[in-house]
Structure formats: C-alpha cells, structure tokens
Amino acid sequence: MSVQYMPVLWNRNKIFYDAVLLIAVGLYLFVFIRVAPAFEDVSKPIDGAILRMRAFGSCAFLMLTIILCIGPLARLDRRFLPLLYNRRHFGVLTAGIAAVHANYVLGWYFNFSPTDKYAALLSSNTSYGQVLGFPFESLGIAALLILFVLAATSHDFWLSFLGAPIWKALHMSIYAAYAFVVLHVAFGALQGPADPIFTGVVAASVVLVCGLHFMTGRMEAARERGEETAKASLQENGWVVAGDLDDIDEDCAKVVTLNEDERVAIFKYDGKLSAITNACAHQNGPLGEGKVLWGCITCPWHGYQYNLADGRAPAPFTEKISTYRLKLIGSTVLLDPNALPPGTHVDPVEIGGAA
Amino acid sequence: MQTAEFLIDIGRYYLYAGGAVAVLFLVIGIERVEPSAQESYAFRPLLIPGICLIWPLVLYRWFHLEREKEAEE
Numbered sequence: 001m002s003v004q005y006m007p008v009l010w011n012r013n014k015i016f017y018d019a020v021l022l023i024a025v026g027l028y029l030f031v032f033i034r035v036a037p038a039f040e041d042v043s044k045p046i047d048g049a050i051l052r053m054r055a056f057g058s059c060a061f062l063m064l065t066i067i068l069c070i071g072p073l074a075r076l077d078r079r080f081l082p083l084l085y086n087r088r089h090f091g092v093l094t095a096g097i098a099a100v101h102a103n104y105v106l107g108w109y110f111n112f113s114p115t116d117k118y119a120a121l122l123s124s125n126t127s128y129g130q131v132l133g134f135p136f137e138s139l140g141i142a143a144l145l146i147l148f149v150l151a152a153t154s155h156d157f158w159l160s161f162l163g164a165p166i167w168k169a170l171h172m173s174i175y176a177a178y179a180f181v182v183l184h185v186a187f188g189a190l191q192g193p194a195d196p197i198f199t200g201v202v203a204a205s206v207v208l209v210c211g212l213h214f215m216t217g218r219m220e221a222a223r224e225r226g227e228e229t230a231k232a233s234l235q236e237n238g239w240v241v242a243g244d245l246d247d248i249d250e251d252c253a254k255v256v257t258l259n260e261d262e263r264v265a266i267f268k269y270d271g272k273l274s275a276i277t278n279a280c281a282h283q284n285g286p287l288g289e290g291k292v293l294w295g296c297i298t299c300p301w302h303g304y305q306y307n308l309a310d311g312r313a314p315a316p317f318t319e320k321i322s323t324y325r326l327k328l329i330g331s332t333v334l335l336d337p338n339a340l341p342p343g344t345h346v347d348p349v350e351i352g353g354a355a
Numbered sequence: 356m357q358t359a360e361f362l363i364d365i366g367r368y369y370l371y372a373g374g375a376v377a378v379l380f381l382v383i384g385i386e387r388v389e390p391s392a393q394e395s396y397a398f399r400p401l402l403i404p405g406i407c408l409i410w411p412l413v414l415y416r417w418f419h420l421e422r423e424k425e426a427e428e
Contacts, residue, residue, distance in 0.1 A: 006397070007397050007401055116360070118363050119360045152404040153405045157392065157398065157402060166412070
C-alpha cells in the first residue's frame with residue numbers, strides 16, 4: 001500500500017508558516033529597497049539596481065543562515081521542531097531569492113556585453129591565483145547551483161527514489177553552499193568600501209552557525225556518554241538490553257527470551273512501551289503475536305485480553321499476568337528480568353519523554 | 356573567453372541530455388520503479404528541474420531499482 005504523490009502538500013500549519021515566511025521576506029526587501037535609502041550617505045548614492053542586488057543577495061544569505069541554525073536549535077530545544085519540519089519551503093524560497101540576486105547581477109553588469117552574458121560573467125575576471133580581486137562570482141555560482149539542486153530535489157519523491165542515504169548526503173551539501181556563500185561575500189562585498197554593519201552581520205552569521213553546531217555536537221556527545229553510563233549501571237543491576245526502539249513495530253511486540261521457560265513481550269503502542277509475560281494465563285498462548293487495541297493485547301489463540309499497563313483482563317474478567325519494568329535510554333530498551341506479581345501496575349514508558 | 360564558452364556549452368548539452376532523460380523517465384521509468392507515482396501525474400512536472408540537474412544519478416538509481424525488481428521476481 002502506498003500514498004500517491006501530490007505536487008505540494010499543504011496543511012493549516014504549513015500555510016501559516018509559508019505566509020509568515022513570505023511576509024518576513026517581503027518586509028526585509030521592502031525595508032532594504034524602499035526605507036533604507038532614506039538613511040544613506042547622500043554623497044555616495046547607490047543605484048537602484050545595485051540596491052536590489054544587495055537586498056536579494058543579503059536576504060538569501062540571512063535565509064541560508066537561519067536554515068542552518070534550525071537543525072541544531074531543534075536538537076537543543078524541541079520547541080524548534082515545527083521549524084525543522086517545515087524547512088523545505090524555506091529552502092526553495094532561498095534558492096529563488098538567490099536566483100533573483102544572480103539575475104540582477106547579470107542584468108546590471110553583463111546585459112550589454114557584446115558576447116553572451118554568461119560567458120562574459122565567467123571570463124571577466126579569471127585571476128584565481130590572487131586573494132584581492134579573486135573572481136568571487138564563481139563562488140556565488142557554485143553556491144547557487146547547489147541551492148538549485150537541493151530545491152529541485154526537495155519533493156518527497158526524491159527521498160523515496162534516491163533512498164535516504166543518497167538523499168541525505170546530497171542535501172548535506174547545503175554546508176558547502178554556505179561556505180561558498182561566505183567566501184563569495186568575503187571576497188566580494190567585504191572587499192569594497194568598509195561597511196561595518198554588513199561585515200558584522202556576516203561575522204555574526206558564521207559565529208552563530210559554527211557555534212550552534214559546536215554546541216549541539218558537544219551536547220549530543222555528553223548525552224551519549226550519559227546514556228552509556230546509565231545503561232552500564234542498569235546492566236550491573238541485572239537489567240538486560242532488550243533491543244532498539246526501532247526494532248519494535250507500532251502496536252506490535254518484540255519478544256525477549258530470558259530463559260527456556262520465560263519470555264517477555266515488549267509492546268510499542270500510543271507512543272508508549274509496556275512489557276508483559278509472553279504467555280497467556282489461559283493456555284500459554286503467545287501474547288507477543290497479538291495486536292494492541294485500546295491499550296489492550298488480545299491473545300491470538302483464544303481472544304483473551306489484557307491491559308498492557310497492569311496485565312489484568314478488562315472487567316468482568318479476572319485473569320492476571322506478570323508485568324515487567326522497562327527503561328528507555330536513548331533508543332535502547334532495557335528490561336528488568338524480575339517478573340512482578342501478576343496484575344501489578346507499571347507506568348508505561350513514554351517514548352517522547354524518555355531521557 | 357574560449358574556456359568560458361566551452362564551459363557554458365558543456366552546461367547546455369548537460370541540460371539537454373537531462374531534458375531527454377526527464378522525458379524518458381517521466382513517461383516510462385517512474386511508474387516502473389516508484390509505486391506511489393502510479394496514476395499520479397500532477398507532481399511530475401515538478402521533477403523536471405531535478406532530473407535535468409542530476410540525471411546521471413537518476414539513471415543510476417533507475418537502473419539499480421530495475422535490477423532490484425528483477426531480482427525479486
């Protein structure tokens with residue numbers, strides 16, 4: 001069974017997100033092009049075309065900065081996750097804004113060239129051996145090409161068709177695009193007359209992007225070390241590693257064999273985990289092969305039902321089975337092999353709220 | 356100037372080849388290798404820019420998925 005592809009999937013949240021995005025971009029461009037010139041140095045007026053070029057170029061740079069900050073921010077604080085889930089339209093719009101910037105550059109500097117304007121762009125400066133006067137346009141072209149590829153392969157189809165490893169590797173090139181853009185700006189706009197505001201913005205962007213990635217890297221390394229310590233401590237106390245959370249399908253169980261006579265079924269359901277004995281109280285039917293409905297497991301042999309949180313059959317029935325304690329460390333499920341008395345309530349482990 | 360023109364020609368022919376691959380893939384290939392694309396047509400034009408840009412990778416995956424399908428049968 002599969003779901004058919006749509007051109008663009010919108011829901012209320014995405015429409016709201018896109019509306020805010022468009023308004024923010026429109027406001028930035030309006031302020032840059034219409035309001036800011038009123039405060040410029042009248043002795044050094046800037047042409048309208050150059051102003052538009054800078055407005056769209058700086059907007060694309062800031063958008064790229066925000067895109068790269070969303071990932072680490074979402075890892076630092078889950079409240080940023082909605083931004084992460086809606087990042088696709090942000091990326092496509094960034095590529096569009098960068099393309100408008102490039103179009104203004106071509107239109108202003110190369111439109112009246114006797115040769116093809118693209119050839120003129122590539123051949124007007126070929127001093128690749130020097131730092132001052134480096135042909136920074138080529139860095140911008142490289143970044144733009146990457147942004148085009150990423151925008152063009154952002155549809156769900158590409159993730160499925162290319163496979164997650166290739167798609168992810170392709171989309172990691174966003175970092176190369178950012179590096180090219182920073183160098184494009186450093187060798188280009190920052191080489192002109194000193195502009196402390198723009199220089200400050202570029203420096204802040206680099207510090208922010210690098211700093212956030214460094215912080216999340218350290219935080220995740222510390223979390224992994226903590227998880228390893230917690231796991232080792234539980235194992236020392238006799239707990240057993242039951243497997244990875246991803247090994248268990250939704251509303252199904254993973255059956256863990258403790259010894260010849262004792263098997264435990266660990267169920268994943270409604271964002272929770274619970275463990276009960278695998279043997280039904282009726283005729284030892286394999287409960288782990290049953291499916292969960294409304295928090296109850298139904299024995300596939302004769303239909304006996306048990307509440308997963310306490311191992312008790314729903315009233316008026318009185319059968320009870322053993323329950324077990326679980327812990328979720330990272331994505332590893334750990335099981336206390338000591339069976340609790342039949343019918344003992346154990347709070348299910350919340351998957352989202354696990355430490 | 357010659358180098359620039361040469362590079363632009365390479366880019367142009369690369370995109371022409373991508374256009375040809377896009378037609379082939381969207382008419383023949385996509386339904387063979389992507390079940391969710393069957394009877395779903397409106398989204399296909401959105402794939403054209405991507406295919407034009409990364410058509411060697413598209414051909415590689417198409418070939419790979421066809422072989423996987425053959426192996427399963």
